[in-house]
Amino acid sequence: xxxxxxxxxxxxxxxxxxxxxxxxxxxxxxxxxxxxxxxxxxxxxxxxxxxxxxxxxxxxxxxxxxxxxxxxxxxxxxxxxxxxxxxxxxxxxxxxxxxxxxxxxxxxxxxxxxxxxxxxxxxxxxxxxxxxxxxxxxxxxxxxxxxxxxxxxxxxxxxxxxxxxxxxxxxxxxxxxxxxxxxxxxxxxxxxx
Numbered sequence: 001x002x003x004x005x006x007x008x009x010x011x012x013x014x015x016x017x018x019x020x021x022x023x024x025x026x027x028x029x030x031x032x033x034x035x036x037x038x039x040x041x042x043x044x045x046x047x048x049x050x051x052x053x054x055x056x057x058x059x060x061x062x063x064x065x066x067x068x069x070x071x072x073x074x075x076x077x078x079x080x081x082x083x084x085x086x087x088x089x090x091x092x093x094x095x096x097x098x099x100x101x102x103x104x105x106x107x108x109x110x111x112x113x114x115x116x117x118x119x120x121x122x123x124x125x126x127x128x129x130x131x132x133x134x135x136x137x138x139x140x141x142x143x144x145x146x147x148x149x150x151x152x153x154x155x156x157x158x159x160x161x162x163x164x165x166x167x168x169x170x171x172x173x174x175x176x177x178x179x180x181x182x183x184x185x186x187x188x189x190x191x192x193x
Contacts, residue, residue: 003036003090003124006151010057010064013153021061021155026086027128034124035151037090042183044068044149045191051075051140052179052191056151063157065178069094069140069148077113077137077164078174084155085129092140092148093122099135099164111164111171121150135164 004012012033016025043054043066051073054066069092077099098117104110113135121127129136140148163174179189 001032001034003034005036005039006056007039009033009035013062013064014059018061023084023086023128026084026153026155027126030086030088030126030153035088035090037149040066040090040149040151043180044193045180045185045189046070046147046193047179047189047191049190052189053176054180055178055182058157060156062153062155064151064153067138067150067152069138069150071140071145071147072142074139075137076174077135077166079134079136079162079164080129080154081158081161082134083158085134086126086153087121087128087150088124088126089121089148089150090124092146093120093144094148094150095120095139095141096127097137097139099137101135109171110169112169113164113166135162 012029043056045052045054046068048070052068056066057064096119097115099113100116101111102114103112160173160175162171164171178186179191180186185191
């Protein structure tokens, strides 16, 4: 398959009718359209502190971002606020872990999780978050010994999620922020190319 520029990928997603913008259809579209890495480079920002969230495109139906991972960086265990999510990794490789809720006490914000699936992402292979088990974690393991970039599509856009701590079996709501928008660093963000 011939890689496509990021804007061709966005145009293709925008062309999918609303009623067809569902998990499997978008997944198949992404699987058939690997993105060209050189078309993404303006969105690459790296930070030694934490992975960066770089907004590429956003409308009312979906947002797309490039997430840049230094060696050894990982997300928290989190959900996507009941939104659909797809991803692909055009640069490097990542490991994903999915979790199921075994016990939950919303009044105490306590939650016991069980790991259900481990998978690797690389070579622009598409992946989707299972809406039945939407809690997951993404890791750029130190043993991979390279930076990675993942492209994430969220439908609909959201600005908060639940973050889970497995050590204390607790969770909390977290506000999400971008590191850059359309290739420009956001105010107060320290990252480099």
